[in-house]
Every structure is written in C-alpha cells, then in structure tokens.
Amino acid sequence: MADGQMLFAPDLDRDNDPVWNKVKDHVTPAEWALHAPLIAEINALKIQRDAVILAHNYMTPEIFHGVGDFVGDSLALAKEAARSDAKVIVQAGVHFMAETSKILSPDKTVLIPDPLAGCSLASSITGADVRLIKQRYPGLPVVTYVNTTADVKAETDICCTSANAVQVVEWAAKAWGVDRVILIPDEYLARNVAAQTDVKIIAWKGACEVHERFTAADIADMRDAWPGAVVLAHPECPEDVLNAADFAGSTGAMNDYVMKNRPAQVVLITECSMASNIAGAAPEVKFIGPCNMCPYMKRITLEKIRDSLRDMTFEVTVPEDMAERARLAVQRMVDLPPPEKPARYDLVRARGHQVAVEMI
Ligand code: SF4
Missing domain, CATH: 3.40.50.10800 (NadA-like)
Incomplete structure (x- = not known):
C-alpha cells in the first residue's frame, strides 16, 4: 500500500489461498484482486496491534472468511471477546454488538470500523x-x-x-x-x-427491518419455483412467515439445521450473507434466495477494518456504572x-x- 492507495499484489497466489477457496463461489476474481492485499494487510495489522476481529454471520464472505478470528452470532462473539487475551477487539458487526463486547471486556479497547453501523431494532x-x-x-x-x-x-x-x-x-x-x-x-x-x-x-x-420485510407470499413463490426446498426462517420474522416455513430458529440454529440435515435445497429467510458464509461448509447443499440485505451490517468493509486497525478508530466506550448494570443483565x-x-x-x-x- 502506498499513500492510501490499494495496489494489486500479483504474488498473492489465488488458487492456493485457503480464503479464496472458501469465497470463490461468492467473490469474482476481479473483486479478489482488490480483497487479497487488504486481507493480507489487515492480518499483519492484527499482529501489530494485538487485536482480534469478531465477524458476525451477516458480514460479507471476504470479511467472514478472510479476517474474522471469531465468527458467529452477536452473543457468541461477545463471549469470545471476553475469553480472548488480545488487547484490541475490532467488531465487524453493528454498534450494539461492539457495546456488548465492551460490557463483557471492560479492560480491552473495542473498535468499530464504522460508527454509523446501527440497527433498526x-x-x-x-x-x-x-x-x-x-x-x-x-x-x-x-x-x-x-x-x-x-x-x-x-x-x-x-x-x-x-x-x-x-x-x-x-x-x-x-x-x-x-x-x-x-x-x-x-x-x-x-x-x-x-x-x-x-x-x-x-x-x-x-x-428488524431486514426480517420484517419477508412475507408468507415470498415463501409461497419460492416453494412454487423450487418444489422440495426446505425453508428456514428467523424468529424476528412475522408469524405468518414462520407458519409458512419448515423450521424456524436463530442464525446458530439455522446453521446447525443445515449441517445436521444436509437438505438438497434450502432457503434461508434471513440476511443475505448468511447463506454465502455457511455454503462452503455444506457444498452439496444448494442455497436459494430470497435474501434481504442489512444496510447497517454492509457499512463494514475490508477498507474500513484496515483503517480502523491502522488508526485505532472508532473506539466504543460505555460509562462504567451503565456497563456494570448491563453486565449483570447479560x-x-x-x-x-x-x-x-x-x-x-x-x-x-x-x-x-x-x-x-x-x-x-
Ligand atoms: S439484521 Fe440489521 S437491522 Fe436486523 S437486527 Fe441485525 S443489525 Fe439490526
């Protein structure tokens, strides 16, 4: 990198890169040419800063597979943050998740790459x-x-x-x-x-503005187009959506369902990136849309994660008396x-x- 410019690093060996092999069905070679140097830069900065990156299930695949040290749902990530010995936590997720990490890890520096990564809920x-x-x-x-x-x-x-x-x-x-x-x-x-x-x-x-947009009619359309596909829905969806689904559960429960049952075709009624992130672990399963994107989660990019680690921005703090009471509830x-x-x-x-x- 020079003067903030991203340069393509031709020596990065794409075909033998384990990250490329996980994301290649969701990232084009042209995109990879931009992502690979950033991933290398971020992973070097993590060592320099004694940092770990917590990547939520809704992050894009190049973040989830490329730089996430811990991946999962928000609570699993916060628990990992508390267990980690690292001095710095970068939350690749939204602001309330960074606050939860700070509540459970008051002595660590918690950073969010974009302070505007909020949440309608x-x-x-x-x-x-x-x-x-x-x-x-x-x-x-x-x-x-x-x-x-x-x-x-x-x-x-x-x-x-x-x-x-x-x-x-x-x-x-x-x-x-x-x-x-x-x-x-x-x-x-x-x-x-x-x-x-x-x-x-x-x-x-x-x-949640992502899950409330799904309708029972969406599921009926999917069933018409893909007869036999198993439909999994998140419990933040309206009741008629859950009633039309075959199974409903958290992102963790959806992941477990797919890994255990290995359906031939599955529809995940949740945020878009979830399917891309778990597809690599179940290559025989065909993942089908519809998918809604969370605009807040998508504010987090590799560039912003790199800047966050380089500049130590944006620090998330919680007043100690508030953190103490919140910690008790968690x-x-x-x-x-x-x-x-x-x-x-x-x-x-x-x-x-x-x-x-x-x-x-
Ligand atoms: S998907 Fe986005 S809007 Fe919905 S709960 Fe998560 S962060 Fe909030």
Whole structure:
C-alpha cells in the first residue's frame, strides 16, 4: 500500500489461498484482486496491534472468511471477546454488538470500523423508554433481547437471544413469581415466544427491518419455483412467515439445521450473507434466495477494518456504572443452564393459532 492507495499484489497466489477457496463461489476474481492485499494487510495489522476481529454471520464472505478470528452470532462473539487475551477487539458487526463486547471486556479497547453501523431494532427503544415501561408495569421482570443498546440493557433484569428467549421468559416469571413478563423490543420475537409458553407477554413495537420485510407470499413463490426446498426462517420474522416455513430458529440454529440435515435445497429467510458464509461448509447443499440485505451490517468493509486497525478508530466506550448494570443483565442470561430443548418457533404453526400479546 502506498499513500492510501490499494495496489494489486500479483504474488498473492489465488488458487492456493485457503480464503479464496472458501469465497470463490461468492467473490469474482476481479473483486479478489482488490480483497487479497487488504486481507493480507489487515492480518499483519492484527499482529501489530494485538487485536482480534469478531465477524458476525451477516458480514460479507471476504470479511467472514478472510479476517474474522471469531465468527458467529452477536452473543457468541461477545463471549469470545471476553475469553480472548488480545488487547484490541475490532467488531465487524453493528454498534450494539461492539457495546456488548465492551460490557463483557471492560479492560480491552473495542473498535468499530464504522460508527454509523446501527440497527433498526436497537434504535427502536431507549433506556428512558424502559424506565417508563417499568413505572407502568411495576413488579414485572424486564427481559431484553441482546439486540439493544447498553443504556437499554442497563435498565433490564435479564437479556435473551432468539435461541433462549422462551427459557429466559419462563425463568423470569418463576423467579419473580408472576404470570406476565415484559419482552422487548422485537414485537415479532415476542409474538413467536408467546406461542410457545403459558407466560403472558407484554411487547414493544420494535422490528428488524431486514426480517420484517419477508412475507408468507415470498415463501409461497419460492416453494412454487423450487418444489422440495426446505425453508428456514428467523424468529424476528412475522408469524405468518414462520407458519409458512419448515423450521424456524436463530442464525446458530439455522446453521446447525443445515449441517445436521444436509437438505438438497434450502432457503434461508434471513440476511443475505448468511447463506454465502455457511455454503462452503455444506457444498452439496444448494442455497436459494430470497435474501434481504442489512444496510447497517454492509457499512463494514475490508477498507474500513484496515483503517480502523491502522488508526485505532472508532473506539466504543460505555460509562462504567451503565456497563456494570448491563453486565449483570447479560451475565444472568449467560449463567442460566443451556435450554433443555431448543426453541421451536415452528410450534406457532403446530398450535395452529396466534397468541395475543399485550402491546405497550
Ligand atoms: S439484521 Fe436486523 S437486527 Fe441485525 S443489525 Fe440489521 S437491522 Fe439490526
């Protein structure tokens, strides 16, 4: 690299490069000519800075396979951040994920390559909103999805993920001795959880703009075009989408489903890059669209990761008193034993009815 210019490095041996072999079905040779020098530069900077890169499942393949030291969903990444001895964490994901990493690793420097990598779901609610909710529903536990900002987590009794939300809600109802639990901010996750438990759910009208755009008609069209394809949907999707799917679960659960069952054809109803990233591990499976792209995740690029490590930007901080309260909510969830059985959002369909939730 010279004066910020990216130069093609002809000595980078594409065909023998393990990263190329993982991304070659999703990246053109022309794109690779731009990516390869950046990947080499970033991997050298990581050593220089004593840094690790946490790459979310929704990152593009050249980031996910090329520079990610740890890959997975947001909570798995934050836990890896806490376990790592590295001094610097670069979050290849969105801002709330970097905050969660900082909450769990207060002594490390946490960087996000683009501070505008936000999230429609996380920005649907603030800590002040949660304080008002608690005034309106005194004595009820507040369960918050991990896709929230640090100030929201700090007002929360316990966090949850899409994989353990049913278990966490039932734990909270029992621990508080109540039959109603506040589950925020994703309305669709709340509705899908409500269909699996007898605990009454109070929900907030937040949504992931990627998953809420999918419709049952999309799935019907896919089934017409690809008869026999297995359809997996994320529980942030509306109920009718889950009802039309064959299986529903978190990104981790989708990955496990594909690796275990190896369907001939599969449709992943989630963010676009997920299919590209897991396709290499299941080459005999044909992955089919539709796919919606997360504009916030796509703000993270190799160039920005390189700049972040080179310039040590943009540091993510969380005030210590807020981080302490938020850590308690995350830690309570982490300390729960693994669910006895995995969440089965497809039970929404098995029950054959929709369950009413109380909207705040
Ligand atoms: S995919 Fe949805 S929940 Fe995830 S960062 Fe994008 S908008 Fe937020």
